[in-house]
Amino acid sequence: MSAWRLLLGKELLDVVRDRRTLVLTVLLPVLLYPGLLAVMSGIIAAGSHRLKNETLTIAVVGSATQQLLARGPAPSKVTLLSLPREEAEAQLRAQKIAAAVQAPDDTQRSLDEGGQAVVQVLYTRRFDRSVEALERLKPVLETLNAQTLKVRLDARELAPGFVQPVKLEPLDLDFQKDLGPLLASRLLPIVLLMMLMVGALYPAVDLTAGEKERGTLETLLVAAVRPVDVMAAKYLTVAIVAVASAVANLAAMGLTFGVGLSLGPVNTSFRLGPAQVLLMLACLIPAALLFAGVSLAVAATARTFKEGQSLMTPVMLVGLAPALLSQMPGIELTNVTALIPLLNVALLIKAVVLGSATTLQVLLTAGSVLAFAGLALKLAASAFNSEVFRFGGKGTGTQSSPSKPV
Amino acid sequence: MAPVIEVDSIVRDFGAARAVDGVSFEVSAGEVVGLLGPNGAGKTTTLRVLAGLLTPLSGRARIAGFDVSTTPLVARRHLGFLTASTGLYERLTGRELLRTFGRLQGLDEATLSRRIDEVAGELELTPFLDKRCGALSSGQKQRISIARAVVHDPLAYVLDEPTATLDPVASRDILSLVQRAKARGKAVLFSTHRMEEAQYLCTRLVFMRSGRVVARGTADELLAQSGRGSLTDAFLYFAGATP
Numbered sequence: 300m301s302a303w304r305l306l307l308g309k310e311l312l313d314v315v316r317d318r319r320t321l322v323l324t325v326l327l328p329v330l331l332y333p334g335l336l337a338v339m340s341g342i343i344a345a346g347s348h349r350l351k352n353e354t355l356t357i358a359v360v361g362s363a364t365q366q367l368l369a370r371g372p373a374p375s376k377v378t379l380l381s382l383p384r385e386e387a388e389a390q391l392r393a394q395k396i397a398a399a400v401q402a403p404d405d406t407q408r409s410l411d412e413g414g415q416a417v418v419q420v421l422y423t424r425r426f427d428r429s430v431e432a433l434e435r436l437k438p439v440l441e442t443l444n445a446q447t448l449k450v451r452l453d454a455r456e457l458a459p460g461f462v463q464p465v466k467l468e469p470l471d472l473d474f475q476k477d478l479g480p481l482l483a484s485r486l487l488p489i490v491l492l493m494m495l496m497v498g499a500l501y502p503a504v505d506l507t508a509g510e511k512e513r514g515t516l517e518t519l520l521v522a523a524v525r526p527v528d529v530m531a532a533k534y535l536t537v538a539i540v541a542v543a544s545a546v547a548n549l550a551a552m553g554l555t556f557g558v559g560l561s562l563g564p565v566n567t568s569f570r571l572g573p574a575q576v577l578l579m580l581a582c583l584i585p586a587a588l589l590f591a592g593v594s595l596a597v598a599a600t601a602r603t604f605k606e607g608q609s610l611m612t613p614v615m616l617v618g619l620a621p622a623l624l625s626q627m628p629g630i631e632l633t634n635v636t637a638l639i640p641l642l643n644v645a646l647l648i649k650a651v652v653l654g655s656a657t658t659l660q661v662l663l664t665a666g667s668v669l670a671f672a673g674l675a676l677k678l679a680a681s682a683f684n685s686e687v688f689r690f691g692g693k694g695t696g697t698q699s700s701p702s703k704p705v
Numbered sequence: 706m707a708p709v710i711e712v713d714s715i716v717r718d719f720g721a722a723r724a725v726d727g728v729s730f731e732v733s734a735g736e737v738v739g740l741l742g743p744n745g746a747g748k749t750t751t752l753r754v755l756a757g758l759l760t761p762l763s764g765r766a767r768i769a770g771f772d773v774s775t776t777p778l779v780a781r782r783h784l785g786f787l788t789a790s791t792g793l794y795e796r797l798t799g800r801e802l803l804r805t806f807g808r809l810q811g812l813d814e815a816t817l818s819r820r821i822d823e824v825a826g827e828l829e830l831t832p833f834l835d836k837r838c839g840a841l842s843s844g845q846k847q848r849i850s851i852a853r854a855v856v857h858d859p860l861a862y863v864l865d866e867p868t869a870t871l872d873p874v875a876s877r878d879i880l881s882l883v884q885r886a887k888a889r890g891k892a893v894l895f896s897t898h899r900m901e902e903a904q905y906l907c908t909r910l911v912f913m914r915s916g917r918v919v920a921r922g923t924a925d926e927l928l929a930q931s932g933r934g935s936l937t938d939a940f941l942y943f944a945g946a947t948p
Binding site for chain 1: 786794
């Protein structure tokens, strides 16, 4: 058996027996996401249900407003309270009432003469109850508007289209009833790339800086084995753990979305098909190879596990930036963005979920990430061949450092 | 008889500092040579060059006639290298560790099984050979570490301050290993700060200071050169710590 395969077996055995790695890569996603999302979903649903059934107090400012509201249907689950404007505003800010409504004093006359009454609804987006109060007032005022308009049109024998020749009717074919794919397209790129990185970074630090600290690396390098074989085994181990982490996360997220989240009246269920999963893996695996190379090259320069973790923080931030950028408005997967590493993976995941990825974009993305993974591998190989890798960074003069005579 | 370990005019810098400056010595089969010197003398750097972990600026190092720079893999197959750190993979068992390193050193399955049995018997590893290394006592770890270094039955043993962090019982295991190796015709290079060990084990001593060899010979010869009555006093003399 070749040395790298022998070492790969040893590294994998070592990693599989490491509880911290298992918790980070498998248990965390499998248990945490469904649990966390289920709890969040439950809290949102319970809060939404409670709000919808709560009786809200709305201030009515002035007698003209009272008379206007009396002409329409009574708002659902609302207690009306007559208050002066200043008092209504103060109580709204103090959250004692949910909203206030005020019509001009000459509302009745304006309406009778065919004019327009501008009715103000005082509310604030800072409180959910206030937004809900606005929602409950809207149908009342819309009904009053429709009733008055009908009287006016009937009097002039005009059709409703006379006052609204062109009517806008937005019809969202994909998301009108189901927000699942949209939510998944927002969450999956960030979660999958983040966990891919977590899956790569921890073993990369453990297998390089950690081994230096524990003294095992030196014993390995004085054996009859080439540094490139040591590097290949560690590289593949890190990549395998990263892919396992990404797959575990994909499965957990897929399961969670498959079951569906209850976000009030909105249905958020979403099922990933086999083709979608394969397309995502086609890009996640090259991304894992890229992360493995970069994280090994960086971690190899650290002397201790703790120092390695510190070095990984900027790597993590740089790696997460493309995932966050992919959520910016107007950033879509194109033949150009498909060439930008990591951003292309995030955009591809998004496009795959929304069903808009093309074969060319998938190939460009996979090819681009593989090319950069090759560069990262070269960087890692260079790091492994250096004495810095064997004994740590410069300038410490410790027993394990080559920076001073020992 | 050709020397098993050869260090020939090794020079090695770290930045502007010269760590090893033209060091030469040899160790023949059946010989134990002690490498002595204060901290910073260049002992560990010399041993790391010998193990191929560091590349010398000039000079050559050979194990069993093989240059460690140009033929590192062949040279290392004849080298058993032990450091002060036990350097064990704590999540692997002793047996798994020995199998891995034995295979890396090029042993075939039959030879490896035989060698594991031999070192397990010699170092009394059997009761804990199938336990994970992380669960072992420090003495047991040290014995597994020794077994790892010699499982491929190398011609040359290079031991870098192997007793520095050990209690007397664990130190005794190391000293026994060196004695047995010597008796079996192995060439042993032994770096230590413990003068009683050096005097007890070594056939010859090489004393380093500031990257150079400043004295060499048997313990008696070093005592004579320094004009001191004990090896500890001779150490202080050659280290420049006494007039």
